[in-house]
Amino acid sequence: MSKTIVIGSDHGGYALKQVLIKALADWGYAVEDQGPDCLESCDYPLFAAKVVDRVKADDAALGVLVCGTGQGMTMTANRMGVRAALCTNEFLARMAREHNDARILCLGERVTGQGLALAILKTFLDTEFGGERHQRRIDLIDAVSK
Ligand code: RB5
Numbered sequence: 001m002s003k004t005i006v007i008g009s010d011h012g013g014y015a016l017k018q019v020l021i022k023a024l025a026d027w028g029y030a031v032e033d034q035g036p037d038c039l040e041s042c043d044y045p046l047f048a049a050k051v052v053d054r055v056k057a058d059d060a061a062l063g064v065l066v067c068g069t070g071q072g073m074t075m076t077a078n079r080m081g082v083r084a085a086l087c088t089n090e091f092l093a094r095m096a097r098e099h100n101d102a103r104i105l106c107l108g109e110r111v112t113g114q115g116l117a118l119a120i121l122k123t124f125l126d127t128e129f130g131g132e133r134h135q136r137r138i139d140l141i142d143a144v145s146k
Contacts, residue, residue, distance in 0.1 A: 004061040005125075008034040008051040009109075010044035013066025013073075016109040016117055020064060023118050029125075032061075048076035055082055055103050063104035064121065070108035077104050083138065088112055090123040097127035099134050 005024050009017040014036065024031045034050035036042050044067045055063040063082070065073035070086040077084035084104035085096035088111060096102035105124045107117050129135075 002028050002030045003125075004030045004032060004058060005064060006032045006034060006051050006054040006058075006061055007064040007066075008047040009036065009066040010047055010068070010072075011036065011039050011041050012044075012068030013070075013107070013109045014039050016107060016112075016114060017064075017066045019114050020066070020107075020117065020121055023121065027122075027125075044072040045076045048073050049080065051104065052077050052080045052082050056080075061103075062125065064107070065104055066107045066109055068108060068110040070106040070111065074106040077106065083141070087120050087124065089116070090119055093120045093123040094127045097124055098130045099137075101129040101134065101138055 007017060007021060021031050021033060035047055048065055051063045051065055055061050065077060067073045074084050074086040082104055083100055083102045084106050085100060085102040086106040087093040087096055105121060
C-alpha cells in the first residue's frame with residue numbers, strides 16, 4: 001500500500017499545492033487533498049487544522065501545508081501539537097525529518113519557487129527519522145510543553 005500524504009493550503013499556496021499534488025501522484029503516493037479547491041481567499045488555520053487532524057489520526061501519514069509564506073501554517077500546526085517544519089531548502093527538509101521527526105512540511109508559495117519546492121518535498125519524503133538521541137529530544141519537546 002502506498003504511503004498517504006495529506007495536503008492543504010490557503011489561496012496563497014493554492015497554485016504550488018496543485019504542482020505538489022501532481023508530483024506526489026507521479027511518485028506513487030496516495031494524496032489526500034484537504035482543500036481548498038479554488039483560489040478564492042480563505043483562512044489558513046481552517047485548512048491547517050484539517051491536515052493536522054488527519055495526520056494525528058494516522059501515524060503512517062505525513063502532511064504538507066502551503067500558504068503564502070508558510071508561517072501561518074507552521075504556527076497553527078505546531079500549536080495543535082504536530083511537529084511541523086517550514087523549509088526553504090533541502091538541508092532544512094532533511095534535518096526536519098532526520099533530527100526532528102517532523103510530520104508536516106510547510107512551504108511558502110511566495111518564498112520558494114516550484115522547482116526548489118519539489119526538491120524540498122522529495123528530500124522530506126525520502127529522509128527517515130534518525131531515532132536515538134533525537135527521540136529523547138523530541139520527547140522533551142512534549143515534556144517541556146505541558
Ligand atoms: C495570505 O495573504 C497570507 O497571509 C497567508 O497565505 C500566509 O502567508 C500566512 O502566514
